[in-house]
Every structure is written in C-alpha cells, then in structure tokens.
Amino acid sequence: MKNWPIIFIAALLAGCAHFEPQPLAPGKTAAQFDARRLDDAGLQKFLAQNLGRETNSLPLTNWDLNSLTLVAFYFHPSLEVARAQWLVATAGLKTAGARPNPSVTVTPGYDSQIPGNYSPWLVPVTFDVPIETAGKRGKRLAEAEKISESARWNFVSAAWQIRSGVRAGLLDFTVADRRAELLQKQFAAQNEIVRLLQQRFDAGEISRPELATAQIALHKTQLDLSDAESKKSDARSRLAQALGLGEAALDGVDLNFDFSLNDAEKLTTTEARQIALRSRADILAALADYAATEADLQLQVAKQYPDLHLGPGYAWNSGNAGDNQWSLGLTLELPILDQNQGPIAEAEARRKLAAAKFIELQSQVIGEIDRAVAGWRVAGEQLKTGNNLLAVESQQQKSAQAQLDVGAADQLDSLTAQLELGSAALAQLDNESQWQTALGQLEDALKSPLALANSIVQQMQRLPN
Secondary structure, three states, X not given: OOOHHHHHHHHXXXXXXXXXXXXXXXXXXXXXXXXXXXXXXXXXXXXXXXXXXXXXXOOOOEEOHHHHHHHHHHHOHHHHHHHHHHHHHHHHHHHHHOOOOOEEEEOOEEOOOOOOOOOOEEEEEEEEEEEOOOOHHHHHHHHHHHHHHHHHHXXXXXXXXXXXXXXXXXXXXXXXXXXXHHHHHHHHHHHHHHHHHHHHHHOOOOOHHHHHHHHHHHHHHHHHHHHHHHHHHXXXXXXXXXXXXXXXXXXXXXXXXXXXXXXXXXXXXXXXXXXXXXXXXXXXXXXXHHHHHHHHHHHHHHOOOOOEEEEEEEEEEOOOOOOOEEEEEEEEOOOOOOOOHHXXXXXXXXXXXXXXXXXXXXXHHHHHHHHHHHHXXXXXXXXXXXXXXXXXXXXXHHHHHHHHHOOOOOHHHHHHHHHHHHHHHHHHHHHHHHHHHHHHHHHHHHOOOOOOOHHHHHHHOOOOO
C-alpha cells in the first residue's frame, strides 16, 4: 500500500488538539456583570440544589447570610480565579503522567561504489525508544497530585474569604440600618422635646440655655442620622461587591442578619485550635505544599539514575547487493561528571523552606485563634452588661409611661425616659455589632463558620464539568 505514510500522518494529526481563539471583549463582560440579578435562572437552580428547596419556592423574598453566601459562591470572580488555578494544577497531572514519545530518524545516503548494485541510494532508518528508570513517572505524578491538592485547599480558602466578606458586609449594612432606625426614633423624640421646651420658654418657664441644650442634642442626632444613612449606603455598596454583583442588583431586596447567639459560647481555646489545625484550608494547603516538595526531592534523587534509550535501526538498499542491515542500539548516559546534585540540593532547600513556612503559618494561626477567642469572650461580657442596662432602661421607660398615664408625670418625663432607652439601645447595638464582629473574626481564624453547614462549601470544592 503506497499511501500508508500519508494515512499514518493523518491519523496522528487527527488526535491532536486544535487552537480555538476566545478573545475577551471588555465591554461585553462589563455588560454581563451589570446584568447579574438575584432572580437569575442559573442562580435559582444553584440555590435549589444547596438550600434543599423546590425551584417554585424561589426566588427568595428574604435573604440571609447562608443564601447570600451561595450568591457570592455563584457570582464572585475571585472564586472563578481560584477554580481556574485549581484546574491548571489538575491539568498538570496529565503533563506529569505523560510518557516520552519514541522518535524515528531517516538519513538517506548515496554510495556509488557498491559493486553490482544498480541503485546507489541507501535508506537507513533508526528508532529511539526512551525508557524511564527509577520510577520517575510515578514520582512526577505524586508531586503533581500534591500540587493539585494544595490548589484545591487554596480554592476552599478563597471560598471562606468570600463568605467572610459577605458576612462583614451584611453585618455592617444591618447595623447601619438598625442604627438609622433607632436614630430616627431618637430624632422624633428629641424634636418633640424641643417643641415642648419651646412652649415653656415662650411661657417664661425655662431659661434659654435649657432650650439650647435640647436644640443642640437634636442637631447632633440629626447629624448622627445622616452619618448612619451614609454608612448604610456605603455598606450596601460593599455588600454588593462582596457578592460579585452591581449595587443595582440589591434594589428592593430584603436583607436579614441573624443576631441570635449560637453554640460558639461553648467553644474553648483548645477546641478552637484543634478545629483549625485539623481542618483550616491554608494549613492543609501548606501540608500539601510540603508533601509536594518531598515528592520533588524523591524525583530529583531518582534522576541520578540515567534513562535508557533503545535504538533499533534498519538500513534498506533498493539494489541487489544484499547489504540490507538490521541493528539494535542502546544509549545510556554515564553519570560521571554530574549526578544531578544541583537539582537535588535545590529540592532539599525547597523542602526546608516549605517546612519553615508551615511552622510559621501554624504559629500565626495559633496566635490568631488565641486573640480571636479572647476578643470574642470580652465582647460577650460587654454584650451581657449591655443587656442588663437595656433591661433597666426599658423598665424605667415603662414606669415613666405608666406615671404619665395616671397623671403622675408629664410628657417631657416620658420623652426623656424614651431618649435614655434609645441611647441604651444604640449602645447595645454597638455591643451586638462588636460581638458579631468578634465572632466573625473567630470564624475567620478557624476557617470554618460556626453557623454555616460545611456541605455548602464542600459542594463548591467540586470541579465544574
């Protein structure tokens, strides 16, 4: 069959990958970002899978931390970057597992001095079949697997960072919203106090400094209210960014942060350390990095042993001289001048570096956890004290209102008690915010949220199809 070389080459080319251009259009990607909405069909399917709901119960009318975390997992570009890095590392497994291809060498020659041969052309064909020794391929695969594992844990760490950003944004927005509501009530009460005092001043019952004091307090509350509205708008913008959405996507959306206490109250410093050192993503990534350097060192040691190259050959002559020849060659590099000592030394240094980085990270994590637990406990004590104060002020306000109802006190006394209760509520809001912030810092130190099911993030670890 004369066309077999062409058929053979065509078969080889058919199995090759082909380049497909995928140019980026900044205008198009920006428009796609602006078009993201919480009623996106793909997002609704993703929410149904992870929240255990039927799609007909979606979209949600009230968005909490868990559901918004899923929104960020679906839209946030940082997670796509981490996933792409994981895909790159996973693709390295194919590279590590590849076997070296054999090669063929054709060196046509011309010899007009062969007696009795009507054709002077000789066609020697030599093959080179490389054979790896010392298990190098397996060691390459082991290193690539650890690199892929490290990228996987980096992906998980990115997911936790995204959730942390969502939690902080939602907390800031909720606190600013509640502060604005409380200040609005304070402003209304103070406005009524100023009106009553103005009447008394006009009647000559009080002095101007008494009225001025109330007016100054009113203007200060107005400034505080304006500041709270500004912070609320800023927190809303930062929350949208943490979700991977444009701010317009949150228009008309009800957001809810759960301020209730949870099982973290029972967590000890020792337990927190154990949780982090067993399951914190960056700790596990550092361990995988160290294992990868060990596998690389094993590979470099194995490279001391040279690979074999089989070189069978055939020399064909089209004449009748009968000098067609078969040959079998064997090539082996002699490790005389270099035994791969340089790469081995580099690999040993990289292993020491990875070990030092792990110990450094471990000490940082322990210190971070200790500080987070201590801060969370202090914030918890402040929260309890604030609750007690708020209860006293609430009782005081009820008493003043009861006295007003029976005519034993005037409206100004009731409004003053209401202001004091509002001030206590604002102070307690700060305590709640500090406690929730401390709890978020503790969750960040653990890289394991105390209120979110691990199954949600575990599903995010799976590579996309």
